[in-house]
Amino acid sequence: MAIAGGTFQQGLSGLNAAQRGLEVIANNVSNASVVGFKGSEAEFADVFARAFNGARSSSAIGLGTTLSSVNQSFKQGNINVTGNPLDMAINGNGFFKVASTAGEMVYTRNGQFNVDKDGNIINSKGDKLQGFPIDSTTGRASDVAGNVTVSQAAIPPSPTRGSGLELNLDARATAISGAITFDPSNLNSYNNSTSMTVYDELxxxxxxxxxxxxxTPNNWSAYATVDGTQVDVGLSPVTPTVAPAQAAAGALVFGVDGKLSTPANASFTVDLSRFVTAAGVPFSSTGASPNSYTFDMSKVTQYGSSFSVQNLSQDGYTASPFSGFNVGADGTLTISYANGKQVDVAKIGLYKFSNPEALQPVGSNGWLATQAAGSELVSLSEDSGFGLIQSGALEESNVDLTAELVAMISAQRVYQANSQSIKTQDSLLQTITNLR
Structure with a gap:
């Protein structure tokens, strides 16, 4: 009878194991369409009885099976392009980190986010995405993570603080006699000209x-006007008490190689003291004087070819409304404005652990850090040890439905076989019971 009881126990453990295996498979199948879901796999172990002294007989028969563990697989899921900039997929290793409404830091692969009324990037539960704010002055990301926010306010204007020229002056051009005074309205008083748009404080x-x-050969002068008013160009601001009739010019000296040798730092100061905006405000409040800025001439050359302008640049802009944002592969969140200005506001960090299988699942595609998972590692740039963020896409579940359905059939057969072993043992016990 003891043997019969053991057989019943073995069959019962097999039924329980098959049932738990089916539960794991069913959970995988039910979450096959959930974004960022990671499938699990049940692991089983056999059970043996031991004597009191710890010895085990070579003829001992096991007592059945038991569920050893349920491990999650963090293999990559397929990437599905959605076109929504708030959808983010991780291609490779890593997790997003969100601050839950319960005050916990949760790690997730689900990149379905949206923006709340305060501009915070949140998931469907209201958990706030964590990132590292970027300093607008230095362009460096902070070392301290915080809530990632997207401000949809208009960007205020910024005066021109620097500008630059990239052009070639024709070395074959004829020098203009010193007897001819520069006059913007006199085409014979200069060889070439070009224009750009600049912005004041408003x-x-x-x-x-x-x-x-x-x-003279290899020597040129640079003059400038703003809205027709001559302004000074030189190595330092002029800011005269009484401006002379002729504005100062910047001297350009080229070497025999056609490259600029003077000024030594290839830059001038444009002094706008002569120019007053219609609003009566300083053109630019930064620089050595209230309204001056640096003019970069480092890309001006003098070669024996026609005058040509390759590029004109300046850093000022007018006020402009918010137009959108995007997230780069390195996690940089960039806000765009209607005037074409783009501002980097935060870096969305990716986090990883040396043993992610030891993370504690808390539902909603989230995990909590545990001591067994190892220390939290974070990357703020494109790092080979971390994945890349793909904006406008989502990572699908990594569940292989075909494999799960095959495993389900197999588990069903195991369940039936264990049921049959119990049924067979019951038949034997019935025979013994009926002996006369």
């Missing part, structure tokens, strides 16, 4: 024209 646009005049 974001109002103005036209700055640059005039280039060849004085």
């Amino acid at each position: 974001g109002q646009s103005h036209i700055m024209s640059i005039y280039l005049r060849k004085d």
Whole structure:
């Protein structure tokens, strides 16, 4: 009878094991369409009885099976493009980190986010995505993580604080006689000119024209006007008490290789003291004087080819409304404005653990850190040890439905076989019971 009881126990453990295996499979199948879900696998172990002294007989028969553990598989799921900039998929290792409404830091692969009324990027539960704010001055990300926010306010204007030219002056051009005074309205008083738009403190646009005049071989002068008013160009701000009739010009000296040798740092100061905006405010409140800025001439050359302008640049802009945002592969969140200005506001960090299988699942595709999982590691840049963030896409569940259905059939057969072993033992016990 003891043997019969053991057989019943073995069959019962097999039924329980098959049942638990089916539960794991069913959970995988039910979450096959859940974004970022990671499937699990049940692991089983056999059971043996031991004598009181710890010895085990070579003829001992096991007592059945038991569920050893349920392990999650963190293999990569397929990436599905959605086009929504708030959808983010991790291609490779790592987790997003969110601050839950319960005050816990939760790790997730589900990149379905949206923006709340305060501009916080949140998931469907209201958990706030964590990232590292970027300093607008230095462009560096903070070392302390916080809630990632997207401000949809308009960007305020910024005056032009620096500008630059990239052009070639024709070395074959004829020098202009010193007897001819520079005059913007006199085409014979300069060789070439070009214009760009610059901005004052209120974001109002103005036209700055640059005039280039060849004085002697390899020596040129640079003049400038803003909305037709001459301004000073030189190595330092002029800011005269009484401005002379002729504005100062910047001297350009080229070497035999056609490259600029003077000024030594290839930059001038544009002094706007002569120019007053219609609003009566300083053109720019930064620089060595209340309204001056640096003009970069490092890409000006003098070669034996026609005058040509490759690029004109300046860093000012007018006020402009929010137009959108995107997240780069390195996690940089960039806000775009209607005037074309783009501002990096935060870096969304990716987190990983040396033993992610030891993370504690808390539902809603989230896990909590545990001591067994190891220390939290974070990357703020494109790092080979971490995955890349793909904006406008989502990571699908890593459950293979075909494999799960095959495993389900197998588990069903195991359940039936264990049921049959119990039924067979019951038949034998019935025979013994009926002996006369």
